[in-house]
Amino acid sequence: MPVFSAPPPPLREIIAQFDLRADKSLGQHFLLEPGLLGRIAAAAGELAGLNVVEIGPGPGGLTRALLETGAAHVTAIEFDPRAVAAISALAALTPRLTVIQADAMRADIPALVPAPRAIVANLPYNIGTPLLVRWLQQAAEYRSMTLMFQLEVAERICAAPDTSAYGRISVLSQWLCDVAMQMRIPAGAFAPPPKVESALVRLVPKPAQPARRELKAMERLTAAAFGQRRKMLRGALKSLGGTELLAAAGIDPQRRAETLSVVEFEMLMRAMLAREAG
Template identity: 50%
Template sequence: MSTVDGLPPLRAVIEAHGLVAKKSLGQNFLLDLNLTSRIARQAGDLSKCDVLEVGPGPGGLTRGLLAEGARKVLAVEKDSRAMAALADIQAIYPERLDILNADALEIDPLETLTPPVRVVANLPYNVGTELLVRWLTPPAWPPYWASLTLMFQREVAERIVAQPGSKKYGRLAILSQWRTNARIVMELPPEAFSPPPKVHSAVVHFEALPAPRFEADPKVLERIVATGFNQRRKMLRASLKGAATDIEDRLIAAGIKPTDRAEQVPIEGWCALAREVAKG
């Protein structure tokens, strides 16, 4: 079977390099090159962008990103077993693919990449949420990336785009929607992967906003949101009592009923409360 880049199909690559997916690394390999190309296209025009890819594994999405015209790709892979397969791709695209055998939680992409940067990744399930939160909470905004196009378990994707009043609405929804436009752009069944996970997956595309939707100190907002949703079944006057001695007054000043629960408060309300709490 021929492929657009002349490299073997992914199943053959996995067999040739003995790449058995490791559960400890959260690995589920996406083998359909048509699907990896579709994911790459969800990131938009890549011809004038550098791309950070986390967890490329045997390189299916890497090949899709390069075939779709990415100016440069930095593929960060923790699993050293995948280096040989990625090196085969690098041989086809020597000027456009850099490979880093490292933990994505410990690197500075800007040492290699030049903005504008788009992040595109089939994230390992065991670090996906942690990486997302890091990308959404940099020291300064706007961030170094223009967009994120990321695959998650579908349940996580639904939490990201959830609206107030929903049981899935929480910290991830607020962190995501406060500073980005986030939407689910693809869904994938378990059988698209090897080995098939027990859950469906979904791709979420985030476009960074020039500034947050509402004014708030990020650290204060993160703290009160985490506190409020940690006991989401309680009324806010109870779940947030440690945030300020006069929390009821501050809730009222922010336009929030003290008897509301965390999931009832829209992002604008959380930001208003963060401003009230920040007054000291």
């Protein structure tokens, strides 16, 4: 069965028709090459039967690739009225695409899109990290999240302990999800080309997710530990219990945050909750 009731126009025609010149203030960089867009959709894994959410579809190149998969439905969330018009024209050609004009930073995706759901998106650079943090807080709501970031952010998400890229977003992402970098995308693949390379990261939420109080405790712990990452942990964590907290978790107080594994951060978090419970 055809994906569309009629062939959609080429992406460059869509850009011209709806005056979709990339807006720097919205962090827009469009992907137009069908082969690459198909590989990105494939990198999201098995989408059959899932309700896929796309953020910032722009002219709809990735949207088309996602509709070519076995996804049950695609919901495109877009802030830019020009792109909303462009994607709405595409939605008129298929019942499997819904367009929602909204700010992704405020959109309650689980309330808008029924389960089972996955996110696949070429994220605007200026809000990529805040969006990820928001979605990690509700990770149990998603089967997977396959997200395009600028390379530096992608490397931080996937970083190992004892590396310069390892930080708070590394710990939170890897504690809640199985994380893998799928591919690097050169700047020249985008229109207009950004000043940096990009990378696609796939995050699959772990079956057992923490309780809300555990998540909040881990957020506080990692904020304190990496907020003063040059300090030894006994100093960086002073407000949370310092040396006594570290001793309870069996961690050397002279270590620094970037040397701790995700498992050790979880040990610290549990010791902190036990300490606060009295």
